[in-house]
Each structure stands twice: as structure tokens, then as C-alpha cells.
Amino acid sequence: MNLAQRLIKAGVLEPEQLAPALFQQKKFRGYLAKHLLDLNLVEPEILAPFVHAYPPVPETFEDLGLPKGLLIQLLLKHSFFRDSISCQEMAHDIKVSRRLVDELFAYLKGQGYVQVKARDTLSQTSQIALELRYSLTDSGKIYAEQCLESNRYVGPAPVPLEDYWDWVEAQSINQVKVEKARLKEVFTDYVVPDHLITKLGPAINSGRSIFLFGPSGNGKTLIANCIGHAYQDAVYVPYALLVYGQVIRLYDELNHQPIPPTPETPAHDRRWVLCRRPIVIAGGEMTEDALELRFNPHLKYYEAPHQMRANNGVFIIDDFGRQKITPRQLLNRWIYPLESRQDFCSLHTGQQFAVPFDQLIIFSTNLNPYSLADEAFLRRIRHKIFVGYVSPEQYLEIFRRVCIEYKIDFNPEVIRDMMARYYVISSRPFCACHPRDLIENLIDRARFLEQRPQLTSQELDYVCQTYFVKPMGVTDYDAIGDEPKAIV
16 A cells, blocks of 8 residues: 555545645655645654655565465465475565465465475484475466466565555655765766756756757766766665556566665565666667566566666666657657656556656757657756767866776877867867777777887877778878878
8 A cells, every 4th residue: 555545544634635745746746745744734753653764574464465365376386396395485485474474385285285395314404404395286286387377477476556656656766866066976987077067966856857968979878877876875676566466577687786785774575675776778779669568478477668667766768769669659658657757557458557657767869859859848858958079178188087097108298189180170079989989999909919008199090090980082191101092
């Protein structure tokens, strides 16, 4: 149950009393508890027992919020793939308390689906041998196969959708403020001008979407990633959800970074994983299907879409406009979620349900924003920030840092000479990615020649001639000889 439902069930507030706070939450977003206190609808000491800093440990089957039959089927499916299993091992696998697992095994044993396996006489003195181990009976194996036909999800017990709503609201990214000092800290290793940080700060703290645009190779993707790492707090992410009897796998090792427990970590519902705020990146490979629930017809359960996995975190759409899904399709799909902070998902059964849409979305593109979206959609993206070419001073500083990183002696005069000949004369803009590319090419050349990489004018000339492209047919001169060479 979410916070509003818990308060109504306990008789603390009536639905009509909750209405003003729910209206404020819809209008200004944020956690319902804050709006209840701001409107003086409930005293802090009365609200406190209903607001948790972490998902509490379920003590009863009712606390789990799941049908007992689903848990029984989950136990059978886990047991099907094991020769035998103890209650402790099962409790670890499905993330439910040992006491509740004991009750489930007792029921299954009474129904004749599991049996106590004979202990290994060679290990009777071991700690493991002290615990009863269960294995499926023949009828249990038949029942387990039937359960696997229904769906082949074998993992931690899911959490109800209502609980997921509650915790996404409680951990909303809108409630987190990133200080200017912290933002400068995450950009310490990079050359980012102060005026850009000043623009990024308010955009991040708005909790709304950001549009980063500008020429390629100047750090838009890097900036977006740094924004994701600016958040220092942690959030709880469920392994899976249960919606209308269907399982949706949400936790993803690729996008969710768990935080190892410490002695100070409070005991919590183990169906939730304590993680850093997620950073989900979707590039040119993203399709329209990636934004919808994906039903696996063989496993018969769902995978959560990108935006659900990014909840309470940052969702970066890199190279926006170059996806397999067209910008118009994506923008039409998200007009409502961006406005309402909720999205709608559909099951293959035709049932629809709402899920929270709580992430900082960052669109990154080198295309003209007006070629991608109309004014109506761009208006919904409040913060549009241009990331342009770097200045000559910034370019030189980037080159210096790259040389330090690769342990190459930095010679500013050699770089200034190269800048004059390859940038100023040809009116080539200073691109932030060029220094690293040129140094890496210089290292490649030195490795081939079996010599130590050195930043000399001659070596840099070789590198520049193979890096910068000239128009076809232009006459060029070989850096070693005097014969003209035509680029064909």
C-alpha cells in the first residue's frame, strides 16, 4: 500500500481530507508526506510511524502484499532446479524471512509436494547438515512443471505495484538538491567553464528534463554522465514487480549499482536492493519497443522499459534524433509522462496500469533542436543548454591534461604552433575531443615505430595529416619530401 492508502486504512485521514495534499503533490510533485505536513493536515508525530526511511522487513504474509499461492509456486520453481534446498537457502534466494519460508515448506510437505531429504552421512557434523533439506516429490515435480509453464520467473519474490509507487515517491529525484560545490567537484577532472556549470545547476535541481545540444565532440555525453554521478544518496530498487498477477523484472545489474551493506545498514525488506541512483543510457540503438513492457513469450514474464529502470535516477538519451524510433514518435509517446510524472504500461492481456515517471531526462544531440521537435514539445523541456566549441585557452588546457594522463611531456609552444597551422589558418573550430584523439594517434604511431611517444612538431604533423580530412582533390605535400601528393 502507498502512504495515502495506509493513512486511510489506519483511520488517520479520510479521502476528502487527503485531497488537498494529493492536489499539491500533483501540481508541485514531491513526496506526499511533505505536502501533508506543509498543509498541517497531520501532526509529525502521528505521521512518523507511517513514513519509513527504508522498506520495513515483512513479518507476515500480509506484509508481503503477495498472494500466498504465488509464493508457493515460486518455492516449487526454485526447488525444481535444485537437487535439494534448505529453508535458509530458499529464504536467501527469494528474499523472504526464514520463518515465512518454514511455513511454506510445512504446507508443501503436508500436501505431499516436498519431502525431507536424507542427510549425507559424511557431512552430519557440518553446520549445513544440521538444517533440514527438502526435495520435490514426483507430484511436486509435476506441479512445479505446471508452474513453470505459467511463467518461468525464478528469482526473488516481487513487490506489489502499490509499494513501488510509494517508494518511488519517497525517493523522488525532485527532492534532491545538488550543491554548486558538488557539481564543480564532479567536473574537477574536466575543463568545463563556470558559465556552463551555472546553467546546469538550476536545470538539475528542477528535476525536469534537460536538452543539451551543440556540435559533436564537445562533451555533451560526458556532461550528462557527470550529472548522474553528482547525486550522492542511495535509493531502494525492487528486483521485480507484481501487476495483475504478472511479473515484471526491474532490477538490472547493467543499470543498477548496488551498495555493499555495512554494519550500520538497517535491516530492510530484502526484495529491495540499496543502489546508487541509476544512470540509464540509451543511444542510437534504442527502439520504440524499448519504451514499453517487453513480454518474453518463452519465459512468460516481462522486462521493464528503460524509463522504469531509470526511476529515481537519470535517463540519458544520447544522440537524440538518430534512434531507430523517430523523434516525433518518442516525443508524442512522452508528452503526457513529462507533464504528469506518470506513465502507462500495457500487458499482453490488454490490461493497463500507471507507473511513476520519476527521472531526470537528458536529451543530448548535435542536431538542431527545431529540426527534431516542434515548439509545443520544446516548451515542455524547460532547460535547453547549448554546449559549444571550446576556446583556445580551454583547448590548450585539455591538451595539457591529456598529456599528463598519458605521461607525455607537454610542450605548449608545439601545441600553439599546431593550433595556428591546423585551426586558425583553416578556420577550424577548437573541438574538445581533438586533444585526446591526437595524443592517442601519436601513441599508436610511436608503438608502430617502436619508439617512445614524443610531442614534437614533426610527430604532431604526422598525426594531424591522418586525423584531419581535407576535401577530395586538394593538393597536399608529404611532410617528409617535396613531391606534391593529390588526395584521391
